[in-house]
Amino acid sequence: MSRVVLMQGNQACAEGAIAAGVKFFGGYPITPSTEIAEFMAKRLPQIGGKFIQMEDEIAGIGAIIGASLTGKKVMTATSGPGFSLKQELLGYAVITEIPLVLATVQRVGPSTGQPTSPSQGDVMQARWGTHGDHPIIALTPASVPECFSLTIKAYELSEKYRMPVILLMDEIIGHMRERIELPDSYDEIVQPQRKLPTVSKEEYKPYRGDEDGVPPMAAFGTGYHWHVTGLVHDETGFPNGSSNATQTLMDRLNAKITDHLDDIMMYEEYRLEDADIAVIAYGGTARTAYAAIDKAREQGIKVGMFRPITIWPFADEQIAKLATKVSTILVAEMNCGQLVGEVKRVVEGKVPVQLLAKYNNEAITPDEMLEAIINVEVTEPCKN
DSSP: OEEEEEEEHHHHHHHHHHHHTOOEEEEOOOTTSHHHHHHHHHHGGGGTOEEEEOSSHHHHHHHHHHHHHTTOOEEEEEOHHHHHHTHHHHHHHHHHTOOEEEEEEEEEOSTTOEEEEEOOTTHHHHHHSSSSSOOOEEEOOOSHHHHHHHHHHHHHHHHHHTSEEEEEEEHHHHHOEEEEEEESOGGGSOOOOOOOOOSOTTTOOTTOOOTTSOOOOOOTTSSOOOOOOSSOBOTTSSBOOSHHHHHHHHHHHHHHHHTTHHHHOOEEEESOTTOSEEEEOOTHHHHHHHHHHHHHHHTTOOEEEEEESEEESOOHHHHHHHTTTOSEEEEEESSSSSHHHHHHHHHTTSSOEEEEEOOSSSOOOHHHHHHHHHTOOOOOOOOO
């Protein structure tokens, strides 16, 4: 059985976290993500969970790291400036392999920027915001129902691969209200579970990867001894600065993603079967693309959309394949141009890549995108 409700994207994200089994939220209110915290403050006590408003954004992610170490599924939520503040501890969670989900609802920036306006300006911050080479998974919903389902998926990936996952939302999707069908009971949803150790407490090595590269994770307080440090470490968890230990750790962290791309990578193809022009759009901008593409089709223009749902890691293989089928790629973003650079890198000049950028506090409209589609430079695709 299910129930149909009218729900905001931020609320659906929070409800998805509840459905995934989250029992702890630590965070700090910041527009336009505040509704996630507000909703969790209401819902968590109803299911025996805990909500705590921390003194700042840094403390928010620090609190959920600690709670995750005890075996809890955890969440924090933020927006641009808060996302920046969380970056150091996000890197700590990457190297210590601590599962968590961080929802960030993008707004116009830099600095305090325009807190209530739509933007997609944190795309590169999601990938490279914390220092050093590091793997990351980031998912970007384009509807209220996806805010619910992709939040559950974020926990599946986070727990399975023992790493942070970013929900890269934007103000349009976070504040949009749509019809969503929710199950009456979440008992039917298979809640993501992390891999637990099967060896004795004496044999346990907290950073010894299994065949899939992911180490089992014992919860603090269950009798397993392990050391947690942000320094490079070996499989015992204790610091080891040798060149061999460094490369071994970095190779394994990255292989957790590169060896499982088929499981991690999600995308949508819309009306691309016979397309000469491909629009690449994500999040709130994809909503505009659906309408603009339908209007263009009515005028006889063969255009479709490739929508990355997993935005990091990037869809290199899929975009490279797309470049052999279409004549032009138009990348639409609510920023000065961030993902477009990745598209150009993958396409390698095989077809023109053009940018439709808007960053003036307003969303791209269907008519603006239609005009950009009409005016693209169409060339023959390279078939080599």
